[in-house]
Amino acid sequence: MTPDIRLVDAFAADLDEHHELHLAVSRADYPNVAPPTRETVLARLRDPDVDLGERLFWTARVDGRLAGAFAAQLPVDGNEHLSMIRLVVHPELRRRGIGTQLLRTAASVLRQRGRLIAEVSRVESNSPGARFAAALGFRTVNTSVFQLLEFAEVDPAVWDVSPPAGYRLVRWIGRAPDHLVESYARARRAIGDAPPGESAFRTPDWTVARVRRLEAAYLEHGIERRVVAAVADDQVVGLTELDLQPLRPDLAAQRDTAVLAAHRGHGLGQAMKASMLRWITADKPDVQRVWTSTAVANQYMADVNHRLGFATVRRYSVVNRELAGL
Numbered sequence: 001m002t003p004d005i006r007l008v009d010a011f012a013a014d015l016d017e018h019h020e021l022h023l024a025v026s027r028a029d030y031p032n033v034a035p036p037t038r039e040t041v042l043a044r045l046r047d048p049d050v051d052l053g054e055r056l057f058w059t060a061r062v063d064g065r066l067a068g069a070f071a072a073q074l075p076v077d078g079n080e081h082l083s084m085i086r087l088v089v090h091p092e093l094r095r096r097g098i099g100t101q102l103l104r105t106a107a108s109v110l111r112q113r114g115r116l117i118a119e120v121s122r123v124e125s126n127s128p129g130a131r132f133a134a135a136l137g138f139r140t141v142n143t144s145v146f147q148l149l150e151f152a153e154v155d156p157a158v159w160d161v162s163p164p165a166g167y168r169l170v171r172w173i174g175r176a177p178d179h180l181v182e183s184y185a186r187a188r189r190a191i192g193d194a195p196p197g198e199s200a201f202r203t204p205d206w207t208v209a210r211v212r213r214l215e216a217a218y219l220e221h222g223i224e225r226r227v228v229a230a231v232a233d234d235q236v237v238g239l240t241e242l243d244l245q246p247l248r249p250d251l252a253a254q255r256d257t258a259v260l261a262a263h264r265g266h267g268l269g270q271a272m273k274a275s276m277l278r279w280i281t282a283d284k285p286d287v288q289r290v291w292t293s294t295a296v297a298n299q300y301m302a303d304v305n306h307r308l309g310f311a312t313v314r315r316y317s318v319v320n321r322e323l324a325g326l
């Protein structure tokens with residue numbers, strides 16, 4: 001079977017057929033998870049992960065029908081060797097080589113763009129995706145847990161955590177205050193100390209220019225990025241970040257949390273995350289749950305999340321391989 005594979009504009013994609021594809025994938029691969037709504041699928045098409053740079057998007061069609069989709073992002077600022085990819089094939093059309101052909105078509109473009117490695121950040125263990133990845137020569141380079149906090153199930157008293165003496169917490173939405181932006185960019189590099197496994201993703205070169213560029217990109221995509229920073233002597237020494245997407249008003253994404261090495265061991269991580277949860281529940285009543293992802297090796301952060309009310313829902317692998325030879 002030769003599918004018709006094309007590089008297309010995800011923003012112009014037909015929502016109905018992509019929703020149908022993702023509903024079928026959800027029924028086949030994630031029967032215990034709520035099926036994606038139209039808004040979820042629209043959010044995926046409209047809002048690539050802006051931290052991961054430009055996105056390229058391919059579709060595969062068989063007799064005109066949408067059979068699969070492939071997204072590749074091209075991160076910058078130190079990750080020019082890498083492309084983060086995602087692919088799905090309709091369950092009724094699997095094992096006919098469509099996934100392989102999507103991967104090969106995309107790989108040739110990604111190589112032309114100078115990328116050397118393709119990485120998938122979420123592959124469920126023991127799934128068709130894991131078997132496909134193994135058959136295509138990907139290897140597991142890290143394992144993470146997906147954690148979810150349901151506000152209706154958590155006693156807010158667990159977020160009653162004050163910052164340790166000598167630190168104050170500063171909150172902002174969107175744009176870091178000018179007097180803090182330099183130390184904020186520096187503190188963002190501290191995420192590089194989290195256990196990376198053998199992932200090919202390197203801690204980006206965090207500069208004020210990167211911070212400001214991404215803040216503008218969130219704004220452009222309508223993403224509300226909230227930051228709680230720990231400040232000592234007017235310098236940011238730690239931070240936690242959370243995203244609210246306009247198309248997913250019920251679900252917030254807890255992103256990076258990092259504390260500079262010299263300030264660890266005082267409970268800043270927990271105090272900042274607790275402050276974030278108090279903030280969200282105080283002024284965003286529509287948010288019903290928060291998800292986050294944490295490397296299995298980062299037991300400390302997974303434990304902090306448990307104390308704050310997150311439950312571990314699933315484990316998944318990060319896999320990668322060289323683009324050469326595909």
Ligand SMILES: CC(C)(COP(=O)(O)OP(=O)(O)OC[C@H]1O[C@@H](n2cnc3c(N)ncnc32)[C@H](O)[C@@H]1OP(=O)(O)O)[C@@H](O)C(=O)NCCC(=O)NCCS
Pocket residue numbers: 025029086087088089090093094095096097098099100101120122123124127128129130131132133135136
């Ligand atoms: C992963 C996925 C995209 C594969 O699509 P596909 O079109 O069925 O893949 P292909 O037909 O090109 O499979 C290529 C090879 O992978 C292996 N493979 C794929 N699915 C498999 C399965 N369910 N069980 C065992 N091996 C499998 C086989 O070796 C297969 O070759 P073969 O059929 O000649 O034996 C599809 O299963 C899917 O959408 N899964 C959910 C999303 C996902 O997990 N994506 C992440 C992928 S890393």
